[in-house]
Each structure stands twice: as structure tokens, then as C-alpha cells.
Amino acid sequence: PPSQLDDFVGAHPDYDEEEEEQKYFRRKRLGVVKNVVASSLALTLTYGVYLGLLQMQLILHYDETYREVKYSNIQLEDIDRKVLMGINITPVAALLYTPAADTFPPRLARFFGTKWAMFLAVGIYALFVSSNYWERYYTLVPSAVAIGVAIVPLWAATGNYITRMAQKYYEYVSYKEEHVQEEERAPRGAFNTYIIVFQTVFYTCFHLSFVCAQMPMLFFLNNYLYQLNHTLAGVKHCGTLSHGTLPGFNKTVLQSLPRSVNLIIVESALMAASFLAMLLVLVLCGSAYRPTEEIDLRSIGWGNIFQLPFKHMRDYRLRHLLPFFIYSGFEVLFVCTGFTLNYGVCALGLEKLADLLMAYGFSASACSSLALCMLRLRRQVPLLAGGLVHTALLVTLFCWAPEPRHLAQAPLLYAIAMLWGLGSALNKTGISILLGMLYEDKERQDFIFTVYHWWQAVAIFAVYLWSGLPMKAKLSIMLLTLWAAVGSYVWMERKVGRHVAYRLPRIPRPHHTVCGYRYLEEDDSDEPGSEAEQGGGGGGDEEEHQAEASGGDKLPNDSEQHLD
Numbered sequence: 332p333p334s335q336l337d338d339f340v341g342a343h344p345d346y347d348e349e350e351e352e353q354k355y356f357r358r359k360r361l362g363v364v365k366n367v368v369a370s371s372l373a374l375t376l377t378y379g380v381y382l383g384l385l386q387m388q389l390i391l392h393y394d395e396t397y398r399e400v401k402y403s404n405i406q407l408e409d410i411d412r413k414v415l416m417g418i419n420i421t422p423v424a425a426l427l428y429t430p431a432a433d434t435f436p437p438r439l440a441r442f443f444g445t446k447w448a449m450f451l452a453v454g455i456y457a458l459f460v461s462s463n464y465w466e467r468y469y470t471l472v473p474s475a476v477a478i479g480v481a482i483v484p485l486w487a488a489t490g491n492y493i494t495r496m497a498q499k500y501y502e503y504v505s506y507k508e509e510h511v512q513e514e515e516r517a518p519r520g521a522f523n524t525y526i527i528v529f530q531t532v533f534y535t536c537f538h539l540s541f542v543c544a545q546m547p548m549l550f551f552l553n554n555y556l557y558q559l560n561h562t563l564a565g566v567k568h569c570g571t572l573s574h575g576t577l578p579g580f581n582k583t584v585l586q587s588l589p590r591s592v593n594l595i596i597v598e599s600a601l602m603a604a605s606f607l608a609m610l611l612v613l614v615l616c617g618s619a620y621r622p623t624e625e626i627d628l629r630s631i632g633w634g635n636i637f638q639l640p641f642k643h644m645r646d647y648r649l650r651h652l653l654p655f656f657i658y659s660g661f662e663v664l665f666v667c668t669g670f671t672l673n674y675g676v677c678a679l680g681l682e683k684l685a686d687l688l689m690a691y692g693f694s695a696s697a698c699s700s701l702a703l704c705m706l707r708l709r710r711q712v713p714l715l716a717g718g719l720v721h722t723a724l725l726v727t728l729f730c731w732a733p734e735p736r737h738l739a740q741a742p743l744l745y746a747i748a749m750l751w752g753l754g755s756a757l758n759k760t761g762i763s764i765l766l767g768m769l770y771e772d773k774e775r776q777d778f779i780f781t782v783y784h785w786w787q788a789v790a791i792f793a794v795y796l797w798s799g800l801p802m803k804a805k806l807s808i809m810l811l812t813l814w815a816a817v818g819s820y821v822w823m824e825r826k827v828g829r830h831v832a833y834r835l836p837r838i839p840r841p842h843h844t845v846c847g848y849r850y851l852e853e854d855d856s857d858e859p860g861s862e863a864e865q866g867g868g869g870g871g872d873e874e875e876h877q878a879e880a881s882g883g884d885k886l887p888n889d890s891e892q893h894l895d
Contacts, residue, residue, distance in 0.1 A: 352506075356503045356504075356506050359499075359503040360500060360503045360504065362617060363496050363499050363500045363503065363617075364500075365615060365617075366492075366496050366615070366616050366617050367493060367496050367529050367532055367533065368532070368536075369611045369612070369615035369616050370449065370489065370492055370493065370533070370611075370612065370616050371532060371533045371535075371536035371537060372536060372608075372611055373449075373453060373608040373609075373611040373612045373616070374485075374489060374533075374536070374537050374540070374608075375536045375537050375539050375540045375543065376540075376543070376604050376605070376607060376608035376611070377453050377456050377540075377605065377608045378537070378540035378544070379539070379540040379541075379542075379543025379544045379546075379604070380456070380460060380543075380544075380601045380604045380605050380608070381456050381459065381460070381478070381544075382540065382541070382544035382667075383543065383544035383545065383546060383547045383548070383601065384459075384460055384463060384547070384598070384601050386544060386545075386547075386548065387547045387548060387551075387552055387597070388411075388463060388466075389411060390548075390552060390584065390681070391552075391585070391589075392407045392408065392410075392411050393582075393584060394582070394583055394584050394585045395582045395583055396583055396585060396588065397585055397588055400588060401588070401591075402466065407466070410466075410467075410468050410471055410472065413468070413471075413472045413475070414471050414472060414475040415475075415795065417472055417475035417476035417478070417479050418475050418476075418478055418479050418482075419479070419791060419792045419795040420479065420792060420795075421476050421478075421479025421480055422479055422480075422482055422483050422785065422788035422789070422792070423788065423789055423792050445488050445491055445492050445495070445618070445619040445620070445777070446492070446612065446616050446617070446618050446619060448484055448485075448488040449485060449488045449489060449492065449612050449616070450609065450612045450613055450616075451481075451484075452481040452482075452484050452485035452488065453485070453605075453608050453609050453612055454609055455474075455477045455478060455480075455481040456478060456481070456485075456605060456608075457602070457605035457606060457608070457609060458474050458477060459474040459475065459477070459478050460598065460601050460602050460605045461474075461602060462474040463598055464595070464598060482784075482788060483781065483784050483785050483788055486780070486784040486787075487777055487780040487781040487783075487784050488777070488780075489533075490763055490766070490776070490780035490783070490784070491619065491776045491777045491780050492616075492619050493529050493530055493533050493763070493767075494526060494529075494530075494763075494766075494767040494776050494780075495619040495620070495773060495776065496529055496619070497522050497525035497526040497528070497529045497530075497767065498517075498522050498525070498771075498773065499619075500525045500529070501517065501521055501522050501525050502517075505517075505521075517771075519771070520768070522767070522768075522771060523767075523768050524706060526764055526767040526768060527702060527703060527705050527706055527764050528703070528706075530702070530760055530763045530764045530767065531699055531700055531702045531703055531760060531764075533763075534695075534696075534699040534702070534756065534759055534760045534763070535696050535697075535699040535700060536696070538692055538695035538696040538699060538752070538755075538756060539692060539693075539696045540692070541667075541688050541689070541691055541692030541695065542688075542689050542692040542693060542696070544688070544692075545685035545686075545688055545689050545692075547597055547601070548684065548685040549685045549689075551589070551593070551597050552589075553682055553685065555585045555586060555587055555588070555589055556584055556585065556586065556681055556682050557581070557583070557584055557585070557586045557681075558680065558682070559679065559680025559681070559682070559736050560736065561581060561583075561586075562580060562581045562584050562680060562681050563579075563580070563581070563677065563680060563735050563736050564581060565579035565580070565581060566578070566579040566580060566677055566735045566736075567579055567735070568732065568735075569673060569674060569677035569678055569732055569733045569734065569735050570673060570674050570677070570728065570731055570732035570733050570802065571728065571729055571730065571731060571732045571802050571803055571806070572732040572802070573673045573677065573732075573801075573802045574799070574800075574801045574802070575798065575799045575800075576668070576669075576672055576673070576798055576799075577672045577673055577676060577677055580676075584681055620773070639778050639836055639838070640778045640781050640782055640785075642836035643775070643778050643779060643782060643835070643836060644782065645834045645835075645836070646833050646834055646835055647823065647826065647831070647833055647834075648769055648823055648826075648827065648833055649779070649782060651819045651820060651822060651823030651826075652762070652765070652766075652783075652819070652820065652823065653786055653819075654812060654815045654816035654819045654820075655714065655758070655762055655816040655819070655820055656762070656782075656783050656786035656787055656790070657786055657787070657789070657790040657793075657812055657816070658758075658790070658809070658812045658813050658816045659758055659759065659762060659787050659790070660786070660787035660788065660789065660790025660791045660793075660794070661790050661793070661794055661808075661809050661812060662721060662751075662754070662755060662758065662809065663755060663759075663791075664790075664791050664794040664795075665794060665805070665809060666691060666748070666751050666755070667688065668794070668798070669794075669802065669805055670728070670747070670748070670751065671684055671687050671688060671748075672684075673802055674728065674733055674744060674747075675687040675744050675748070677733065677735055678733040678734065678735060678736070678737055678738075678740050678741075678744060679738060679740070679741055679744065680736070683741070686745075687744065687745065687748050688748075690745050690748040690749050690752070691748045691749065691751060691752045691755075692752065693749075693752070694748070694749035694750070694751075694752030694753055694756075695752035695753070695755050695756040696752075696756070697756075698752060698753040698756040698757065699756040699759075699760050701713065701753075701756065701757060702756070702757065702760040702761060702764060705761075705764060710761075710764070710765060710768065711820075711821075711824055713757040713758075713760065713761035713764075714757065714758065714761040714762070714765070714817075714820060715817065715820075715821075716757055717753070717754040717755070717756070717757030717758040717761060718754075718758075718813055718816065718817040720750055720751075720753055720754040720757070721751070721754040721758075721813055722810070722813060722814070723750075724747060724750055724751055724754065725806055725809055725810045725813065726810070727747070728747070728802075728806055729803060729806045729807070729810070762783065766779050766780065766783060772838070774838045775835075775838065
């Protein structure tokens with residue numbers, strides 16, 4: 332009967348469409364938060380395992396007795412040099428010999444998708460861990476080269492992923508807004524609050540990787556180390572008076588050799604953590620884009636993907652940030668090598684290395700939350716405050732030479748490590764937030780984060796090259812780079828504040844080769860509204876659109892192409 336049919340297919344009398352809609356978008360928002368936390372924990376585990384294993388193996392391989400007894404005929408020192416060379420040089424060499432480095436990460440991210448690029452890169456780090464079960468040239472060196480290839484794609488994909496999650500969260504919060512329902516461009520600055528919060532969450536978690544990395548040394552390796560009176564017996568100068576990497580350090584640091592079964596247990600625990608990181612990305616991290624959006628991102632052509640990272644360098648905002656990108660690479664490797672070895676270990680002994688790096692990691696993690704001040708203060712505050720802190724520390728280190736084997740200096744060294752963590756947290760979090768604010772277009776973010784992390788990799792390579800320089804030369808280079816970075820950034824903010832026109836390359840419209848129902852007509856693509864508004868239709872040969880910056884209080888949109 333019709334009445335029974337109406338009861339079956341009709342609307343439920345207790346159904347509240349608005350309430351169900353609210354529940355649906357609440358679940359979506361919780362899903363975004365889950366994605367951010369899972370990706371943050373995955374990167375924390377990945378880098379905690381990678382740094383911890385690398386540190387443990389380098390200390391073991393440094394000991395002459397360990398090398399002679401366990402690996403007398405395979406030249407571990409030479410293998411370690413090749414491993415470090417593969418990790419540090421590969422991102423730079425890729426730019427010289429292949430269309431990689433700047434262009435490989437977006438190609439990887441756009442071919443596999445952002446989530447799968449992260450998963451593949453985390454898997455390569457797990458491969459490096461597994462290669463340490465059988466330490467030979469043909470296992471360690473190729474896996475180190477693979478890590479060098481994966482470093483920039485991993486960080487470019489992660490920066491893009493966190494920023495994209497902030498944009499999706501805004502869409503799920505503002506689902507009733509007309510521009511969200513019509514899939515139009517959001518007002519400029521609408522995503523800023525969520526970008527600040529999500530990047531802060533990410534770096535708060537990630538900086539704990541420096542703490543996790545010390546677990547193998549804290550619970551395993553410290554039991555086998557000589558005390559400082561033995562390891563530092565030949566050390567004459569520390570700090571600013573030193574040359575190279577801790578000259579005079581004893582060639583034997585292990586008072587007894589760890590059993591192979593104990594090493595296998597430690598490496599198995601690290602391998603389990605690596606697999607857990609892979610599972611976090613695979614199971615808990617959702618996709619950054621809708622399937623049709625990913626099709627559009629891949630469909631602009633490999634030639635355009637190859638060129639666009641270079642073309643974005645025409646934007647004066649990105650050019651002015653290059654010194655900060657470079658300093659960001661300088662400072663993180665310096666604190667892990669130059670400061671901890673030539674200042675910390677030189678004064679306190681190798682057994683205190685883990686404590687120094689844990690103080691740095693805890694401080695950086697806690698101080699990452701200070702980036703939330705950007706919710707109330709001007710966005711320049713974190714970067715300028717971090718630069719001020721590091722300037723004071725660099726001047727202090729330049730003037731200070733701690734005495735070898737003098738434990739009374741420990742409080743000052745721990746204080747410097749914690750203050751360096753404060754500066755690092757403001758630096759890293761501030762740069763990522765700033766890039767998310769300046770480049771809101773989802774089509775550009777992978778290119779922008781690629782440029783950032785490639786220059787950071789170049790800086791890390793430079794630190795690797797200068798390891799033999801006097802400490803005063805290293806500190807002078809870092810101090811000059813930091814001052815150049817702060818000055819260039821202030822200049823950039825002044826130009827943006829005066830509405831100086833900037834220049835962005837046009838993102839070509841997708842050219843779909845699929846002849847399915849989805850793309851039966853030329854105008855049925857899901858490319859963002861900005862391209863349609865620009866009228867960039869079939870102009871494949873037209874490289875850029877040019878327009879003047881808008882006046883008044885409104886800053887120009889990223890969708891418009893500007894000249895500097």
C-alpha cells in the first residue's frame with residue numbers, strides 16, 4: 332500500500348538534517364586532527380630511529396678495538412665516510428645530474444600522491460635500518476644513498492601535507508560559507524589560524540625525535556663507554572680554540588665490546604619502530620587531496636612540473652627567504668655535531684652526549700608552542716626572536732673555550748643547549764608557518780616546500796664539507812648567514828607591507844588524456860577556480876600572467892601573477 336511505501340522510503344520523523352550535517356563535519360574535523368597527529372608521530376619515530384642508529388653505529392665504528400675484532404678486513408672507517416657522503420651529497424648531486432632535487436620531490440608527490448610519497452620515503456628510512464643487520468659496503472652505502480634521495484621528497488611532502496590539512500580543517504569548520512560550498516577561493520588569510528596550530532603540533536612532536544634518538548645510547552651504549560679521563564686524555568683545546576672535529580679524542584672509547592646478540596636486539600627494536608612509523612602513515616594518514624584534485628595536479632605535464640620550482644624563484648618573497656632556508660640547515664647540524672662534540676663532549680665526556688641532545692630536544696619541543704603567539708602578535712615575531720637568541724648564543728660560543736674534563740661547566744652547556752632549542756623551534760616553526768601563509772594555493776605548496784628543503788639540504792652539505800675548519804670560522808659563517816637572513820626577511824616584509832608587486836608563474840590548466848565520463852567535455856575539469864578566473868585556458872605557450880598588486884589594505888592574491 333502507498334502508506335507503507337511512504338513509511339519505508341520517506342524521511343524518518345526524528346531525522347534532523349542540520350544535526351546530521353554537524354555530526355558529519357565533526358567527524359571530518361576529527362579525521363583531519365588524526366591525520367596531523369599520525370603524520371607528526373610517524374616523522375618523530377622515523378627520525379628518532381634514523382638519528383639514533385646512525386649515532387650508535389658511528390660511535391661503535393670509531394673504536395679501533397671494535398673495528399679490528401669484529402670487522403678487521405672491511406674498512407669500516409671508509410664505509411662510514413661513504414655513508415655520510417651518500418646522505419649529504421646525494422640531494423645536491425641530484426640537481427647536477429638529473430632533474431631531481433628541486434623537481435624530483437614534486438614529481439614524486441604528484442605521481443604517487445602526497446601520502447604515498449611520505450609512505451615511500453619512510454619506507455626508505457626503514458630500509459636503511461634493515462641494512463645495518465649485515466654491515467657491508469654493498470648494504471650500507473646504497474641504503475645511505477637512497478636516504479639522500481628521499482630526504483627532500485619526505486620533507487616537501489610533509490610540509491605540504493600539514494598545510495593542506497589546515498586548509499581542509501578550515502573547509503570543514505566553515506562548511507556553511509558560500510565560497511566553501513561553491514568550491515571557490517577562500518578569503519586571504521582564512522587558513523592562517525589552522526596553519527599556525529597544525530605546524531606547531533607537528534614541530535612539537537618532531538623535535539622529540541632528538542630525545543628518542545638518544546634511547547639506544549642511554550640504555551645500551553653508555554654501559555660500554557670509558558669515562559672522560561680516558562677518552563679526553565689527549566684533548567688540549569675545546570670550543571672556539573678547536574679545529575676540526577674534537578682533535579685529540581682517544582681512538583678507543585669502548586671499555587668492553589657489546590655482544591652481537593645485544594646489538595641485534597637493539598636494531599630489532601629500532602626496526603619495529605620504523606615499521607610502526609610506516610603503519611602510522613599507511614593506516615592512519617588520509618589523503619591530502621580528493622582523487623579528482625590529484626588527477627589535476629598530475630595532469631599539468633611533466634615538463635611544467637620540472638620547471639615550476641625554478642620559476643617560483645622569481646618571486647621576491649621566496650628569494651628573500653633563501654638565507655633563512657640556508658641558516659636553518661646550518662644550525663640544526665651544527666648543534667648536533669659542532670656544539671655537542673667540540674663544546675659538550677670535550678668538556679663533559681662522551682657519556683654526556685645523550686644528555687646534551689636530550690636537553691636540546693625537550694627544549695625545542697616545548698618552545699615550539701611559542702609559535703602560537705602568531706595568533707595574537709605579528710608574524711615576524713618568531714623568526715626575529717629566534718634570530719636574536721641564536722645571535723647571542725653564537726657570540727657567546729665565539730668567545731668561549733671550555734676547559735677539557737671540567738664538569739663544573741655542565742650547567743652552562745645545558746643552558747646553551749636548551750636556548751639553542753628555543754631558537755631552533757622558533758626558526759623551523761616560523762618558516763613553515765610563513766610559507767603556508769604566503770602561498771595558499773594548493774597547486775603551489777609542493778613546489779614551495781621543495782625549494783625550502785632543497786636549500787636546507789644544500790646547507791647541511793656545506794656543514795659536512797667544512798667539518799675540518801677552525802671553530803671560529805664556522806661560527807663566523809653562521810653568524811654572517813644569520814644576519815643576512817634576518818635583514819633579508821625584514822626587507823621582504825617591508826616590501827610586502829608596501830604592496831610591492833611580486834611575480835608568480837602560472838599553473839597550467841590540466842590536460843587530461845582520460846576519455847571517461849569524468850572528462851567528456853573540455854570544461855568539466857576540477858581545476859581550481861583561480862585558473863578559470865585567470866582565463867588561462869589553452870594558453871600552453873603563455874608562461875605567465877602579469878598584473879599589478881592591488882592597492883589599499885588588501886594584499887594581492889596568490890592566484891594573481893605579479894611582477895617584482
